[in-house]
Amino acid sequence: MDLxxxxxxxAIAAATLALLGVGxxxxxxxxxxGVGPEPPPLTAPEPPPLAPGESGRAVRLFFADPDNxxxxxxxxxVPQGVTPTEEARRLLDELIRGPGGxxxxxxxxxxxxxxxxxxxxxxxxxxxxxxxxxxxxxxxAGELLxxxxxxxxxxxxxxxxxxVQLLVEGAEITTLAGHxxxxxxxxxxxxxxxxx
Amino acid sequence: MLLLSVRxxxxxxxxxxxxxxxxGDRWKAxxxxxxxxxxxxxxxxxxxxxxxxxxxxxxxxxLRLPKGALVLTENVPRIQVGSREVALAAxxxxxxxxxxxxxxxxTIAMGERYGEERVFWDDVRRILWVGSTEHTLRLVRYxxxxxxTRIVWETSRPLEFVLREDETRTLTMEVRGGIxxxxxxxxxxxxxxxVRGVEASQAGGAARFVIQTEAARGFTxxxxxxxxxxIVLDLYRGKAVPSGPAAELAPTPPAARTPSAGPAPSPTPxxxxxxxxxxxxxxxxxxxxxxxxxxxxxxLKEKDVVLDIALxxxxxxxxxxxxxxxxxxxxxxxVSLEERTAIANRAKADFFLSIHVNAAPKSRxxxxxxxxxxKEPSDSDARASAIRENLxxxxxxxxxxxxxxVKAILWDMAYALYxxxxxxxxxxxxxxxDKILSVNxxxxxxxxxxxLMGAAMPSALVEVAFISNSQEERKLQDEGYRQRxxxxxxxxxxxxxxxxxxxxxxxxxxxxx
Numbered sequence: 001m002d003l004x005x006x007x008x009x010x011a012i013a014a015a016t017l018a019l020l021g022v023g024x025x026x027x028x029x030x031x032x033x034g035v036g037p038e039p040p041p042l043t044a045p046e047p048p049p050l051a052p053g054e055s056g057r058a059v060r061l062f063f064a065d066p067d068n069x070x071x072x073x074x075x076x077x078v079p080q081g082v083t084p085t086e087e088a089r090r091l092l093d094e095l096i097r098g099p100g101g102x103x104x105x106x107x108x109x110x111x112x113x114x115x116x117x118x119x120x121x122x123x124x125x126x127x128x129x130x131x132x133x134x135x136x137x138x139x140x141a142g143e144l145l146x147x148x149x150x151x152x153x154x155x156x157x158x159x160x161x162x163x164v165q166l167l168v169e170g171a172e173i174t175t176l177a178g179h180x181x182x183x184x185x186x187x188x189x190x191x192x193x194x195x196x
Numbered sequence: 197m198l199l200l201s202v203r204x205x206x207x208x209x210x211x212x213x214x215x216x217x218x219x220g221d222r223w224k225a226x227x228x229x230x231x232x233x234x235x236x237x238x239x240x241x242x243x244x245x246x247x248x249x250x251x252x253x254x255x256x257x258x259l260r261l262p263k264g265a266l267v268l269t270e271n272v273p274r275i276q277v278g279s280r281e282v283a284l285a286a287x288x289x290x291x292x293x294x295x296x297x298x299x300x301x302x303t304i305a306m307g308e309r310y311g312e313e314r315v316f317w318d319d320v321r322r323i324l325w326v327g328s329t330e331h332t333l334r335l336v337r338y339x340x341x342x343x344x345t346r347i348v349w350e351t352s353r354p355l356e357f358v359l360r361e362d363e364t365r366t367l368t369m370e371v372r373g374g375i376x377x378x379x380x381x382x383x384x385x386x387x388x389x390x391v392r393g394v395e396a397s398q399a400g401g402a403a404r405f406v407i408q409t410e411a412a413r414g415f416t417x418x419x420x421x422x423x424x425x426x427i428v429l430d431l432y433r434g435k436a437v438p439s440g441p442a443a444e445l446a447p448t449p450p451a452a453r454t455p456s457a458g459p460a461p462s463p464t465p466x467x468x469x470x471x472x473x474x475x476x477x478x479x480x481x482x483x484x485x486x487x488x489x490x491x492x493x494x495x496l497k498e499k500d501v502v503l504d505i506a507l508x509x510x511x512x513x514x515x516x517x518x519x520x521x522x523x524x525x526x527x528x529x530x531v532s533l534e535e536r537t538a539i540a541n542r543a544k545a546d547f548f549l550s551i552h553v554n555a556a557p558k559s560r561x562x563x564x565x566x567x568x569x570x571k572e573p574s575d576s577d578a579r580a581s582a583i584r585e586n587l588x589x590x591x592x593x594x595x596x597x598x599x600x601x602v603k604a605i606l607w608d609m610a611y612a613l614y615x616x617x618x619x620x621x622x623x624x625x626x627x628x629x630d631k632i633l634s635v636n637x638x639x640x641x642x643x644x645x646x647x648l649m650g651a652a653m654p655s656a657l658v659e660v661a662f663i664s665n666s667q668e669e670r671k672l673q674d675e676g677y678r679q680r681x682x683x684x685x686x687x688x689x690x691x692x693x694x695x696x697x698x699x700x701x702x703x704x705x706x707x708x709x
Contacts, residue, residue: 028695030355045538064556064559066559067559067560067561067562068556068559069561102554104559105558115283117282117283137490137555137556137557137627137664138243138489138491138498139490139498139552139554139555139556139659139662139663139664140552140554140565140567140643140645140657140659141554141555141556141561141565141638141659141662142554142556142557142664143258143556144641144643145553145556152510154488163600170322174533174646175533175646178482178483178487178489178533178646178647179482179552179643179645179646179647180643180644180645180646181644181645181649182645182646183646186644192641192642192643193640193641193642
């Protein structure tokens with residue numbers, strides 16, 4: 001890998017991805033003796049520390065409907081984050097925690113957000129732990145729901161986020177469960193009905 | 197902002213120790229230190245090469261540049277660059293009274309100071325250098341693949357090149373109009389068992405690169421790619437020849453090899469519908485081998501179900517329609533997603549049908565659905581595509597990205613050409629499944645399917661049932677049910693063929709027997 005001429009957004013994105021561990025991964029590929037740093041210990045997201053009297057923010061979370069045919073919204077109060085990145089993390093933590101009502105979860109068991117970064121072009125780079133892939137049940141329906149629950153939740157709550165690039169353990173993935181192309185950023189999609 | 201390739205460095209990594217910064221004809225070595233597994237440089241040294249000054253107050257470090265400033269905070273892995281905040285691989289630390297920052301801060305600062313488009317990082321020789329417009333050659337890099345070694349020269353504009361090779365172990369790449377910056381005059385050691393190294397020299401207005409190889413060198417090909425402009429040389433090992441997806445970039449014909457420049461050799465654009473109607477169908481049983489696909493609660497595996505259905509369908513098509521059928525796999529083996537459509541493209545198939553079984557945990561989902569390829573709206577977003585083409589994420593970095601962009605254009609064409617047919621194919625499959633199976637019809641949907649993306653033909657993906665639904669899993673275990681699914685798919689194919697050929701004005705051949 002090398003550093004070279006990049007456009008500003010591309011460079012920022014590249015930089016970030018490198019920081020998210022892609023550099024580490026590639027470094028490993030290129031230098032088999034290289035050992036990446038230990039990932040930080042991951043803990044389950046804690047409930048939002050909404051102190052009494054603290055102002056929360058109403059957000060929309062996208063979960064699967066009981067038939068797993070479409071995404072449905074669930075509203076929830078979360079504490080106001082200071083930065084968009086922090087807000088994004090809180091949204092994803094809520095998504096990971098799962099639905100409160102009759103809706104079905106979309107994030108595989110044990111998956112957590114490792115890193116998150118939003119570039120100046122509106123692309124959120126969300127780096128999940130390996131469970132996002134390893135514990136995914138498979139199937140196109142479930143794969144679409146997982147991907148777009150993340151994308152729609154971020155994009156519909158954060159004006160800054162226009163698209164989402166998914167990463168797993170710091171690396172780009174080709175697909176999450178073997179069907180949908182995850183090599184490039186996803187734009188929000190609120191229905192899977194056929195579009196041309 | 198530049199940066200990059202913050203290769204992870206172990207404490208014992210001999211490469212850690214220093215990086216060199218080259219600006220004009222001034223070289224400066226900057227000591228590095230490995231702190232908690234990351235390579236660090238002293239912030240003062242960063243200031244020294246960027247004409248900056250460092251201010252420290254309460255754990256905040258400000259690197260003031262002639263224009264702008266970078267703000268860091270002790271133990272916080274972020275850097276503020278102007279109004280933007282960027283994550284760092286590691287936080288700044290105080291050690292021995294000095295502020296140490298991760299190596300990428302050096303590249304960020306240099307990019308900010310001299311313009312990111314002028315700052316380059318040579319990872320092999322560990323030189324960070326500031327380029328000037330007269331230097332038309334920017335980077336030389338290489339990557340070793342199992343079958344070949346790829347050497348890439350990045351240039352500031354398209355340059356003509358001549359590759360000279362004979363039976364000796366030496367090849368010469370002459371880049372006309374190639375002006376080498378001092379950093380590239382140093383030899384590039386490769387030593388990957390095929391290529392020993394590359395030595396550069398400036399011969400008047402041309403740059404000459406002498407590539408030393410081992411005796412076992414085989415096929416070579418050289419071609420130009422764009423965005424960024426670059427010259428690519430692939431040296432194959434022994435008897436290996438280009439194969440698989442990489443072969444879509446045709447080898448440069450010998451005649452075009454000297455001198456050659458300009459756009460990359462383009463694969464033949466996908467052909468239109470075959471004039472004789474449908475002759476060849478490629479059926480793709482999903483997953484396989486180490487990839488089981490979805491697994492039901494009774495242990496039934498998607499890969500086994502879809503293979504069985506595909507084998508049944510193949511027999512039905514051959515017997516009843518007399519068409520040529522190819523399977524992307526006919527046993528329990530792993531086949532990559534790229535390879536699946538490559539098989540169909542090589543077979544010049546008239547359409548591609550991928551068979552899958554659905555899953556949805558913690559849900560009562562059941563039934564069948566069919567899909568066709570729709571692209572992400574962002575795919576046509578030029579900006580987004582520029583970003584992703586520049587992301588050095590593939591194994592060899594930008595080179596493959598550039599190839600992707602060439603392919604992307606072709607697939608755009610294929611996409612426009614085949615989307616209508618694909619939607620129709622998906623719709624007919626759904627209709628027939630609906631007639632034969634008395635289960636929930638979930639409709640036709642679309643999405644950016646990896647496995648359909650490379651198909652230069654109409655394509656569809658069917659999800660025949662939910663293996664996560666115990667009732668449906670039980671059905672899938674029943675041979676009779678799998679046969680009915682295959683029959684339904686056959687009916688869909690028959691219908692599609694009739695409509696397709698009618699549109700083409702082809703009289704269908706009578707089925708045998």
